[in-house]
Amino acid sequence: MYDVCIIGAGVVGSSVARALSKYQLTMVVVEKEADVCEETSKANSGIVHSGYDAHPGSMKAKMNVRGSKMMESFCRDLDIPYHRNGSLVLAFSPEDLPRLEALRKQGYENGVEGLRVLNREEVLAMEPNLNDTVAGALYAPTGGIVDPFKLTIAQAEVAALNGTEFRFETKVIDIEKIGEGFKIFTDKGELTAKVVVNAAGVYADDINNQLSARKLKITPRKGEYCLFDKEVGNLVSHTVFQLPTALGKGVLVTPTPDGNLLVGPSANDIIDKEDNSTTAEGLSSIVAKARQSVKSIPMGFVITAFAGLRATEAGGDFVIGEADDVPGFFNAAGIESPGLTSAPVIGDDLAAMIAQKLRLKEKTTYVSKRKDVVRFESLSVEEKASLIRENPDYGKIVCRCELVTVAQIKDAIHRPLGAKTLDGIKRRTRAGAGRCQGGFCAPRVIEILSKELHLDPREVAKFNPNSVLLVEFDKDSL
Amino acid sequence: MMKRDIVIIGGGPAGLAAAISCFENGNRDILILERETYLGGILNQCIHNGFGLHTFKEELTGPEYAGRYVDKVRDLGIDYRLDTMVIDINQEKVVSAINEKDGLLQIQAKAVILAMGCRERSRGALNIPGYRPAGIFSAGTAQRYVNIEGYMPGKQVVILGSGDIGLIMARRMTLEGAKVKMVCEIMPYSGGLKRNIVQCLDDYGIPLKLNHTVTKIFGKERVTGVNVSEVDPATRMPIPGTEEYVACDTLLLSVGLIPENELSRKAHVKINPKTQGPEVDESLSTSIPGIFAAGNVLHVHDLVDFVSQEAALAGKFAVKYIAGLSQDGSAVAVEPQNGVRYSVPSRIHPGNAEDITVIRFRTDNVYRDVFLSVYLDEERVMHLKKRILTPGEMEQVNIPKKWITDRPGLSRIRILVEKE
Numbered sequence: 049m050y051d052v053c054i055i056g057a058g059v060v061g062s063s064v065a066r067a068l069s070k071y072q073l074t075m076v077v078v079e080k081e082a083d084v085c086e087e088t089s090k091a092n093s094g095i096v097h098s099g100y101d102a103h104p105g106s107m108k109a110k111m112n113v114r115g116s117k118m119m120e121s122f123c124r125d126l127d128i129p130y131h132r133n134g135s136l137v138l139a140f141s142p143e144d145l146p147r148l149e150a151l152r153k154q155g156y157e158n159g160v161e162g163l164r165v166l167n168r169e170e171v172l173a174m175e176p177n178l179n180d181t182v183a184g185a186l187y188a189p190t191g192g193i194v195d196p197f198k199l200t201i202a203q204a205e206v207a208a209l210n211g212t213e214f215r216f217e218t219k220v221i222d223i224e225k226i227g228e229g230f231k232i233f234t235d236k237g238e239l240t241a242k243v244v245v246n247a248a249g250v251y252a253d254d255i256n257n258q259l260s261a262r263k264l265k266i267t268p269r270k271g272e273y274c275l276f277d278k279e280v281g282n283l284v285s286h287t288v289f290q291l292p293t294a295l296g297k298g299v300l301v302t303p304t305p306d307g308n309l310l311v312g313p314s315a316n317d318i319i320d321k322e323d324n325s326t327t328a329e330g331l332s333s334i335v336a337k338a339r340q341s342v343k344s345i346p347m348g349f350v351i352t353a354f355a356g357l358r359a360t361e362a363g364g365d366f367v368i369g370e371a372d373d374v375p376g377f378f379n380a381a382g383i384e385s386p387g388l389t390s391a392p393v394i395g396d397d398l399a400a401m402i403a404q405k406l407r408l409k410e411k412t413t414y415v416s417k418r419k420d421v422v423r424f425e426s427l428s429v430e431e432k433a434s435l436i437r438e439n440p441d442y443g444k445i446v447c448r449c450e451l452v453t454v455a456q457i458k459d460a461i462h463r464p465l466g467a468k469t470l471d472g473i474k475r476r477t478r479a480g481a482g483r484c485q486g487g488f489c490a491p492r493v494i495e496i497l498s499k500e501l502h503l504d505p506r507e508v509a510k511f512n513p514n515s516v517l518l519v520e521f522d523k524d525s526l
Numbered sequence: 527m528m529k530r531d532i533v534i535i536g537g538g539p540a541g542l543a544a545a546i547s548c549f550e551n552g553n554r555d556i557l558i559l560e561r562e563t564y565l566g567g568i569l570n571q572c573i574h575n576g577f578g579l580h581t582f583k584e585e586l587t588g589p590e591y592a593g594r595y596v597d598k599v600r601d602l603g604i605d606y607r608l609d610t611m612v613i614d615i616n617q618e619k620v621v622s623a624i625n626e627k628d629g630l631l632q633i634q635a636k637a638v639i640l641a642m643g644c645r646e647r648s649r650g651a652l653n654i655p656g657y658r659p660a661g662i663f664s665a666g667t668a669q670r671y672v673n674i675e676g677y678m679p680g681k682q683v684v685i686l687g688s689g690d691i692g693l694i695m696a697r698r699m700t701l702e703g704a705k706v707k708m709v710c711e712i713m714p715y716s717g718g719l720k721r722n723i724v725q726c727l728d729d730y731g732i733p734l735k736l737n738h739t740v741t742k743i744f745g746k747e748r749v750t751g752v753n754v755s756e757v758d759p760a761t762r763m764p765i766p767g768t769e770e771y772v773a774c775d776t777l778l779l780s781v782g783l784i785p786e787n788e789l790s791r792k793a794h795v796k797i798n799p800k801t802q803g804p805e806v807d808e809s810l811s812t813s814i815p816g817i818f819a820a821g822n823v824l825h826v827h828d829l830v831d832f833v834s835q836e837a838a839l840a841g842k843f844a845v846k847y848i849a850g851l852s853q854d855g856s857a858v859a860v861e862p863q864n865g866v867r868y869s870v871p872s873r874i875h876p877g878n879a880e881d882i883t884v885i886r887f888r889t890d891n892v893y894r895d896v897f898l899s900v901y902l903d904e905e906r907v908m909h910l911k912k913r914i915l916t917p918g919e920m921e922q923v924n925i926p927k928k929w930i931t932d933r934p935g936l937s938r939i940r941i942l943v944e945k946e
């Protein structure tokens with residue numbers, strides 16, 4: 049019997065695993081997809097919110113503000129791209145200025161530092177590409193941007209380094225309470241654990257409802273985005289939000305930590321929890337809204353579009369902690385925005401509760417840091433030269449857009465919880481994340497994956513075994 | 527730091543022809559840098575024939591055409607490095623490259639010839655809604671899988687875009703055992719060569735649907751189908767209600783090529799927004815003296831013969847530049863107008879020009895039974911009847927130097943399409 053079984057390897061499950069892995073215990077993370085960070089944690093805005101948004105006193109408000117405060121040092125320790133670029137909430141009419149002030153007060157109550165309401169001139173001086181129609185803005189200097197993939201992967205790596213077992217392509221079908229623990233039925237057999245952590249994202253209601261009488265209801269709310277070429281990545285330097293209007297919640301325009309520009313998200317409640325497709329209406333609506341913030345949206349520079357699902361719980365707040373009617377069953381449910389920002393804190397808090405419950409002792413051998421895959425492109429000429437001298441694989445370019453080398457790809461494959469798919473390589477190295485979206489590097493990455501993992505090229509997939517790229521040899525069908 | 531008179535970036539047909547021309551014009555201090563493991567550029571994956579009709583008066587395959595230049599480069603003993611990626615050029619013409627053996631290579635050049643070719647436009651540029659499954663490939667990437675690696679990227683194929691690579695791949699996929707269901711083209715005309723439509727689609731019964739585009743992609747893991755819709759030719763927006771579901775496991779995109787000018791931008795070379803390539807004069811010199819450009823990096827060509835010609839000229843002028851024999855003086859602007867989308871070059875220094883300067887250009891639409899005219903300021907000096915002009919086929923006119931030198935004070939050469 050495991051001490052702990054965590055369901056879901058998104059940013060939340062990975063964070064709980066990281067935080068618990070500093071204790072002496074046996075732990076398994078069960079994930080239905082083939083890699084960590086395959087669902088909501090891979091498709092969001094990547095903003096480290098400063099915390100003025102949530103209602104004072106709510107779980108969201110508390111977790112957000114704590115998360116925002118610890119994020120910088122957390123990312124430094126785990127070598128995760130993070131940048132405190134500050135954020136702006138724009139108002140477009142003088143009547144809306146009092147709403148900025150109300151937001152500032154709410155932020156103050158939540159404990160957000162440094163919030164200021166700016167007048168039109170101050171805003172335009174900070175962001176010259178904004179629309180002249182802007183009337184003022186709330187400035188949050190503590191707002192930041194983070195690489196959501198790395199925030200998830202790094203935490204999962206730390207958990208793995210400290211002995212956590214990960215089972216991928218394993219879906220939890222059912223859970224039963226047994227004696228002093230739980231029996232977990234998966235599509236790959238059963239396992240038992242004393243404590244279960246529910247970090248199943250949009251499916252966290254299903255998992256909870258199998259055990260607890262306090263039913264949860266999660267509605268997936270789709271958010272669509274357009275991602276732009278680095279060439280226009282400096283259109284704005286802060287994260288630019290809009291005050292909600294009669295037209296609904298606004299969209300944001302932000303640089304990403306890697307220097308691209310991101311525009312989105314839309315917000316549409318849907319039924320199908322698997323539907324992360326983009327839609328013509330969604331994409332055109334975000335662009336139309338973004339045009340209100342910035343003078344012109346460089347549509348010719350879109351390199352991809354994507355959508356993610358918010359796990360919106362009916363109660364409106366995060367559901368975190370032990371279910372009061374099911375001892376040993378811990379929820380991290382309804383973790384919609386600011387879930388990314390809050391994830392490290394959610395992990396720490398749940399780990400502390402579980403450690404107390406199971407009377408866990410800390411390890412003496414805990415490894416608390418990790419190094420990321422080298423970001424070759426960002427190195428100086430001299431640093432590049434010396435890396436190639438050490439390891440000639442750094443002299444072989446695989447991805448021309450993001451300047452990723454063979455050495456980085458191999459590192460991504462062979463590190464703990466290494467990449468097995470093209471998407472896995474992309475999230476760990478950025479090969480394929482640039483302007484040609486893998487047109488150039490995919491054949492090369494397939495070759496390396498197949499060599500390093502001893503796979504037939506026809507088995508190399510985009511993200512799961514059904515998403516293979518090469519289906520047969522030439523002339524096989526003749 | 528290493529020193530070379532001439533550094534050529536890219537060892538495709540443009541780079542090779544430029545190198546040979548430099549050598550033949552008397553400068554042998556040349557280095558070609560190529561990021562692939564072989565010379566020849568994109569031609570290595572173009573195993574169909576139809577190359578070299580103009581140059582060799584015979585039909586060669588891509589690798590055969592490239593092979594002739596590669597052999598010559600080797601015979602002449604021109605220096606080249608493979609697996610070497612150029613990562614930077616600056617205005618002082620210091621070229622930085624990396625490879626496994628040398629690590630970082632920095633070369634001070636007297637002249638640089640840009641010959642990096644072009645890249646394919648990806649799905650993002652089209653913003654087609656739907657899922658993001660495996661099975662969406664740019665046509666050139668699929669060409670590499672099939673022709674170089676020997677693997678089929680799918681069995682039931684829809685091709686979006688009727689650029690030449692898409693047309694060639696429609697035939698190739700068919701010959702290798704796939705079923706190509708259709709080629710959709712959003713414009714009312716194809717972007718490819720007429721001969722490719724006949725030989726790659728018509729001969730195999732593959733329908734070409736003009737004024738059609740893909741409006742949705744289905745399948746979460748691997749493509750399972752696409753919606754194809756008719757578009758309004760005036761707005762190019764899909765007409766609601768016309769969408770048709772087509773089952774397929776593969777969507778190939780042949781939706782345009784973009785000259786690969788990341789490096790040129792680093793050297794602050796001025797880029798022409800229409801071609802997305804450097805702005806050049808009659809000597810194929812960019813806005814930075816001593817940096818030249820030729821081939822697909824300059825503007826996208828349909829025929830390799832013209833790439834080779836253009837590159838040979840760049841090589842010749844690079845040698846002249848190093849010898850200090852370039853004369854610029856005043857220039858005459860070349861202006862594409864009315865129906866002509868762009869022209870290369872965009873200015874001519876008569877003092878420096880060859881006896882004949884070739885101006886290459888494309889029209890912005892299909893024109894039937896029109897005249898192609900050249901004006902020297904307001905004086906019409908050329909008026910050619912054209913049965914058809916289409917954006918898919920590059921056109922050219924020859925401008926004798928004498929036209930310019932005979933007219934002191936001439937300010938511009940205009941090229942345009944006229945009804946009569």
Ligand SMILES: Cc1cc2nc3c(=O)[nH]c(=O)nc-3n(C[C@H](O)[C@H](O)[C@H](O)COP(=O)(O)OP(=O)(O)OC[C@H]3O[C@@H](n4cnc5c(N)ncnc54)[C@H](O)[C@@H]3O)c2cc1C
Binds near residue numbers: 061090091094384387
């Ligand atoms: C459009 C959008 C924008 C957002 N922007 C921000 C932002 O800017 N800042 C911010 O702080 N937050 C943001 N968020 C919120 C943030 O992305 C989420 O809160 C966070 O990613 C949730 O992480 P998670 O681990 O709970 O969920 P997920 O990442 O979805 O992970 C859940 C995992 O559980 C697995 N799973 C589910 N069911 C099972 C099962 N039965 N068996 C096994 N495995 C299972 C899934 O496969 C998945 O990997 C945004 C969210 C969205 C959708």
Ligand SMILES: Cc1cc2nc3c(=O)[nH]c(=O)nc-3n(C[C@H](O)[C@H](O)[C@H](O)COP(=O)(O)OP(=O)(O)OC[C@H]3O[C@@H](n4cnc5c(N)ncnc54)[C@H](O)[C@@H]3O)c2cc1C
Binds near residue numbers: 537830
């Ligand atoms: C699919 C296809 C079908 C075609 N069909 C025909 C046809 O039937 N008949 C015909 O006449 N023409 C055809 N063409 C056109 C012709 O092949 C091209 O116009 C020609 O290859 C362009 O030559 P280039 O040297 O400019 O570019 P490329 O052949 O693309 O060569 C550029 C070279 O530069 C290298 N390079 C780029 N950047 C760097 C860097 N940073 N460092 C080092 N090296 C670099 C590249 O690896 C490449 O080898 C076809 C083209 C394609 C793509």
